[in-house]
Amino acid sequence: MLFEFSTPIQKLDWKGCxxxxxxxxxxxxxxxxxGNKVRIAAQYLEDMRAKGCDCMIAYGSTRSNMCRVAANMCCGENIPCYVVTALSEGEELKDTFNSIxxxxxxxxxRYCRKDNVAGTISELIEELKAKGYRPYYIFGDIYGKGNEDTAARAYEKAYKEILDFEKESGVSFDGIFLASGTGMTQGGLIRGQKKHGGNARITGISISREREPGIKAVAGYAAEPAENIDFNDEYRLGGYAQYDDEVRLVIxxxxxxxxxxxxxxYTGKAFAGMLKWLKKYGSSYKNVLFIHTGGTPLFFDGIDVLKKQKTL
Amino acid sequence: MLFEFSTPIQKLDWKGCxxxxxxxxxxxxxxxxxGNKVRIAAQYLEDMRAKGCDCMIAYGSTRSNMCRVAANMCCGENIPCYVVTALSEGEELKDTFNSIxxxxxxxxxRYCRKDNVAGTISELIEELKAKGYRPYYIFGDIYGKGNEDTAARAYEKAYKEILDFEKESGVSFDGIFLASGTGMTQGGLIRGQKKHGGNARITGISISREREPGIKAVAGYAAEPAENIDFNDEYRLGGYAQYDDEVRLVIxxxxxxxxxxxxxxYTGKAFAGMLKWLKKYGSSYKNVLFIHTGGTPLFFDGIDVLKKQKTL
Structure with a gap:
């Protein structure tokens, strides 16, 4: 069912950088x-089968691309899929194209409070077991730990495509940037670089977490000590799903x-962050690569961000 | 600005065919x-420049992918762009993601009545000339004739990618199917086959026009006599933008x-038509190719067509 190919790398004629x-x-x-979650969910599905499980549990917000992709893959293969979504106290439930x-x-x-994710996952696993299923929680144990290797494998592999591009094109990247949320994509790239070589500095632009927990998350996926992780939280704009006029402008x-x-x-926010990072820290950078991690349904949710261009 | 690559051909594990x-x-x-209109609009832009024009006029409905792509390309290159949209009498204007x-x-x-398209195009051309512009109407003269060669060039080229796939994969297509609307994509493919060879029968599934005007339109782009055009109007479901439960099911x-x-x-309707065509006429067909001509924004407009899958 799944359809993968090596994705193209495109040079942008971007002004002002x-x-x-x-x-x-x-x-x-x-x-x-x-998007990145297609590569990652494919790894989860493979791992789920290898472990003899028959039912997937994903976790994410109503905006989550991972939940959409996991649900789509499971639907295509007739695998029961559960999605746990945590809401903050008083948060109004708002549908997105992904959640639809x-x-x-x-x-x-299944909705739960943000302070009861582990409890909800645990309950769901027990319920499913009682029904005779062998559930697979994508993140590992009920606290979301233990399955980092599986997720990281996706971008460990994808990193090779970047190296291949560098060889074929003669372009050498000084930096690789991406939206860093769960940490699994950045962690995978770091593993890929360790395995296959290359010199680009891989910097995660945080779209949610502050520095300390952010680095910890990436380090878990990268299987590297925290001091080897480049993770910048200066452009998180107050946290998950928050954005400003510069993000709007980028989009x-x-x-x-x-x-x-x-x-x-994710992508617009991280790209805007990368531009600011480059102004502040990147004067020596000649060539940079931004990983477009997908999220087309979110573009349509946010169509109001597009403003009418002044006609000539 | 434009980003093109040879698009992949994917085998579907489709049940019931x-x-x-x-x-x-x-x-x-x-x-x-x-979508197909990216290839075609790129040809228009090149032709516009070759003709020394500096301002583009497109024509299409509020659902038109061509109008979106033409407007996007012009925006990216700072070229003034005008879009003429005809409305039937009493038709309510309804925004789509494309029109937004x-x-x-x-x-x-610029909106006009369906019986006054030529008049509106003519007026607009005169207005723009009076302002010092050299307008380029993508379809040619005010009656929409005369620029068939430019549009057809896009899929004359793209046809080569299909032949290359057949050679590399060893798969030989008995039929090539696509949504046939303006006729420019089908016409281009027919030209490509004449130029480069190949045996697949190229069948347009009409999403709008009845047989006679449909064949005439394709023949104009193909530069072939009408008898050489395979155009089927049995699945047009009453006309443009009309669809039924089988289209819903395909989507x-x-x-x-x-x-x-x-x-x-476009695509869902034509694919559903192809499936019915194959049942009725295609018993000898082993391998068929459907051209996915794009239209992702229309998928999101029609998200209500997606129905909740029964969980296991």
């Missing part, structure tokens, strides 16, 4: 609107001048 | 959500089991 910016178009992976699709793909959604410019959709929660 | 179905994923072209983006890309939209199955978005106006 001294470095050459390249984009790895993982948003063009041809399953469920693509999770529901349409037949995943059962407008990216769509209008390059025909590339981005979103306020 | 005797032939092997392959899909050419032109929806994965990495500019403005891809056309507006955001700074294109000026559900395609997204849920294959992770591929389709829409009710």
């Amino acid at each position: 001294d470095a050459n910016i390249y984009v790895k178009r993982d948003d063009l992976i041809g399953f469920s609107f693509g 699709m999770v529901d349409c793909f037949g995943a059962r959604i 407008n410019d990216m769509m209008k001048y390059h025909g590339i959709p981005m979103d306020t929660t | 005797d032939a092997n179905i392959y899909v050419k994923r032109d929806d994965l072209i990495g500019f403005s959500f891809g 983006m056309v507006d955001c890309f700074g294109a000026r939209i 559900n199955d395609m997204m849920k089991y294959h992770g591929i978005p389709m829409d009710t106006t």
Whole structure:
């Protein structure tokens, strides 16, 4: 069912940045609107089978691309899928294209309070076991630990595509940037570099976590000590799903001048952060690569961010 | 600015059809959500420049992928763009993601009655000339004739990718199918086959026109006599933008089991038509290729078509 190919790397003619910016178009992976989570969910599915499990549990917000992709893959293979979504106290439940699709793909959604995720996962696992299922929680144990290797494998492999591009094109990247949320994509890239070589500094632009927990999360996936992780929390704008006018501007410019959709929660926010990072720290950088980790449904949720271009 | 690559051809594990179905994923072209109109608009832009014009006029409905792509390309290159949209008498104007983006890309939209398209185009051309512009109407003269060669060039070229796939994979297509609307994509493929060879029968599944005007339109782009055009109008379901439960079913199955978005106006409707065509006429067909001509924004407009999958 799954459809993978090596995704293209595109040079952007981006104004106002001294470095050459390249984009790895993982948003063009041809399953469920693509994105990093397609590569990662494929690893989970493989691991689930290897472990003899028959029922998947994913966890994420209503905006989660992972939950959409996991639910879509499970639907395609007739595997029961459960999605646990935590809400903050008083948070109003708001549908997104991702959450609508999770529901349409037949995943059962269970809501819980943010301080009761482990308890909810634990209850769900027991319920499913009592029904005769062998449930597989993508993140590992009920506290979300223990399955880092599986997730990290996806971008350990994908990193090879970046190296291949460098060899074929003669372009050498000084830095690789991406939206860093769970840490699994960045962790995987770091593993890939350790395994396959290469010199680019891999910097995660935090879209949610503060420095300390952020580094800890990436380090877990990278299987590296914290001091080896480049993780920047200066552009998190107060936390998950928060954004500002510079993020809006990036999304407008990216769509209008390059025909590339981005979103306020992950890619647009991280790209805007990367531009500020480069101004502040990147004067020596000549070539940088931004990993477009997908999220097309979120672009359509946020269509109001697009503003009318002044006509000539 | 434009980003093109040879798009992948994917074998679908599609139930309930005797032939092997392959899909050419032109929806994965990495500019403005891809689709056939990216290839075609790129040809228009090149032709416009060659003719020394400096201002583009497109024509299409509020659902038009062509209008979105043309407006996006023009925006990216600072070219003034006008979009003429005809409304039937009493038709209520309803925004789509495509029409919202056309507006955001700074294109000026002019509405007209369906019986006054030529008059409106003519007026607009005169107005622009009076302002010192050299306008370029993508379809040619005010009656929409005369620029068939430019549009057809896009799929004359793309056809080569299909032949290359056949050579590399050893798969030989008995039929190539696609949504046939304006006729420019089908016409281009027919030219490509004449130029490069190959044996597949190229059948347009009409999503709008009846047989006679449909064949005439394709023949114009193909530069072939009408008798050489395979154009089927049995699955047009009453006309443009009309669809039925079988179209809904295709869209559900395609997204849920294959992770591929389709829409009710073009791709989903044509794919459903192809399946019926194959049942009726295609018993000798072993391998068929469906061209996925894009339209991701239309998938999101029609998200209500997705129905909740029964959980296991």
